[in-house]
Amino acid sequence: xxxxxxxxxxxxxxxxxxxxxxxxxxxxxxxxxxxxxxxxxxxxxxxxxxxxxxxxxxxxxxxxxxxxxxxxxxxxxxxxxxxxxxxxxxxxxxxxxxxxxxxxxxxxxxxxxxxxxxxxxxxx
Numbered sequence: 001x002x003x004x005x006x007x008x009x010x011x012x013x014x015x016x017x018x019x020x021x022x023x024x025x026x027x028x029x030x031x032x033x034x035x036x037x038x039x040x041x042x043x044x045x046x047x048x049x050x051x052x053x054x055x056x057x058x059x060x061x062x063x064x065x066x067x068x069x070x071x072x073x074x075x076x077x078x079x080x081x082x083x084x085x086x087x088x089x090x091x092x093x094x095x096x097x098x099x100x101x102x103x104x105x106x107x108x109x110x111x112x113x114x115x116x117x118x119x120x121x122x123x124x
Contacts, residue, residue: 002026002098002113009094009118012086016122020081022096022115029077030054033104035111036070036081038092038120045095047106049081059105064090086122093117 003025012018020036035050049060049070058070069082079096097111104110 002029002032004096004098004113004115006094006096006115006118009120011121011123014087014122014124016086017082017084018086018120020083020094020096020118020120022079022081024077024079024098026077030074031100032098032113033101034070034072034079035097035099035104036079037095037097037108038090039095039117040089040092043092045108047108048094050104050106051079052103061106083120086120088122088124091120091122093119 004022006022008020033052036048037045038048039045047061051058051070051072055072067085072079095117096115098113099111101110
């Protein structure tokens with residue numbers, strides 16, 4: 001089992017940047033694929049990005065491709081989401097998630113563990 005704690009959210013202006021972090025407990029962090037999801041008010045939780053166990057493979061939602069970068073540091077048990085060129089539509093609660101599957105995609109059902117979320121607000 002793994003516990004996930006997100007940090008780094010906040011208020012930023014349009015065009016600004018934020019880096020989210022997700023710290024995982026336990027000694028088996030490298031055995032989990034990791035993902036970031038987000039949920040805006042009144043909307044479904046949606047996929048943002050995912051990274052495989054080694055960090056060598058990533059995949060992004062079209063809405064964030066070219067602006068967001070997911071990465072991980074297995075020595076620090078942490079996954080990151082660098083968010084650049086932020087837009088008002090990026091406003092949401094951002095969640096990190098861990099999956100025991102060797103290959104994961106965009107479905108929430110593929111992820112086993114979730115953090116509590118961190119709020120990102122992009123003001124215009």
